[in-house]
Amino acid sequence: MNRVLNLAAFNIRVLLSDPTWFFLSWALFALQLAVYGSLMSKLIGSNLPNYFFFYSIGLMIIVVFESAEDVGRHFVENAHEGELPYFLTLPISRSGFLVSQAMYGVANTLLKVAPPLLAVLFLSENLTVPGTLFALLALFLLGLGITGIMVSLSFIAFKAVDIYLAVLAGLSALLVRFSTVFYPLAVMPNYYSPISVLSPLTYGADLTRWFLGFDPKYLLNPVLAAVVVTAIAVSTLSLSARIVDKIIEGVKVA
DSSP, X not given: XXXXXXXXXXXXXXXXXXXXXXXXXXXXXXXXXXXXXXXXXXXXXXXXXXXXXXXXXXXXXXXXXXXXXXXXXXXXXXXXXXHHHHHHTSXXXXXXXXXXXXXXXXXXXXXXXXXXHHHHHHHTTOOOHHHHHHHHHHHHHHHHHHHHHHHHHGGGGGTOHHHHHHHHHHHHHHHHHXXXXXXXXXXXXXXXXXXXXXXXXXXXXXHHHHHTTOOGGGSOOHHHHHHHHHHXXXXXXXXXXXXXXXXXXXXXXX
């Protein structure tokens, strides 16, 4: 376990060595919320009460998704820069290696999403300790699930990086647009909503909003959302462990 923690600490130190990206992420979040959040709230008006708060949580879900994408890219970059073979020779199990990558991803996600979350809750006067902690837990589980998906897809990059990046771009567009990130399931057209229930972001977004006290009639059942988010995290990480154990070993990269 100490070896796993040491490897995770090494990756996190590398992450923290350039805090510029965190400030840029926070600034972009604030800009999107100030411009698009305010504009969309005025356009929607009373059709969805407190849409500004709804939109702000949606932006956080996107931050979580993009942070999980960073883990997949980090994993691929390690391979193409020759670091992955070195990591695989360390006296650490493949599952331990995956855990260290997941811990790196969790740290990256929490550092990017926690300050905006606290700021939004404080400004909207919704800041409570239980709500904040459970919301972070929901975002944490969602981040683990998306991280598992990204690492599972990383084997594509060992064949063709361009295809991998195209897959990530397409997956990002589909999972974000066909979800409740920007609009609740209850107001979606019948031809649109069945697709949205297939997106893990839908369950992560609704669960987070439920913990933060948003009107439940616009959200999925929280028990269902919690079960789905947890199941996705467990299943995708298990798949990632199998890929790291069976596929990554011996792969030659450019």
